[in-house]
Amino acid sequence: MPSFRARLQIGDLLPGRAPEEVMDTAEAALASRYTVEAKDLEVVARVPRIVLRFTVPESTWYGENRAALSAAAQMRIAVMEVATTGRLEVLRRARGRWEPVG
Secondary structure: OOEEEEEEEEEEEOOOOOOHHHHHHHHHHHHOOOEEEEEEEEEEOOEEEEEEEEEOOOOOHHHHHHHHHHHHHHHHHHHOOOEEEEEEEEEEEEOOEEEEOO
């Protein structure tokens, strides 16, 4: 199964929202379509970002990438109900490295 990472910068929480809702919402959005294998919170240059690793079903290289990009976009839309967001990156595991999908 092709493995992907979605990395999404997180800004301010929306009023009435709790910090744990960000990851819970992101995970639920991805898990509704694919298997989420891992999740993490990173802080890079004082900017928090969530990182979720997930798999998509095997098809063609292009089809798998398109599925991952679509899933990450839907995840971002879901998270925007909880917090402001910044940059979204999607990476694919290829030849032992994480490479940008785009």
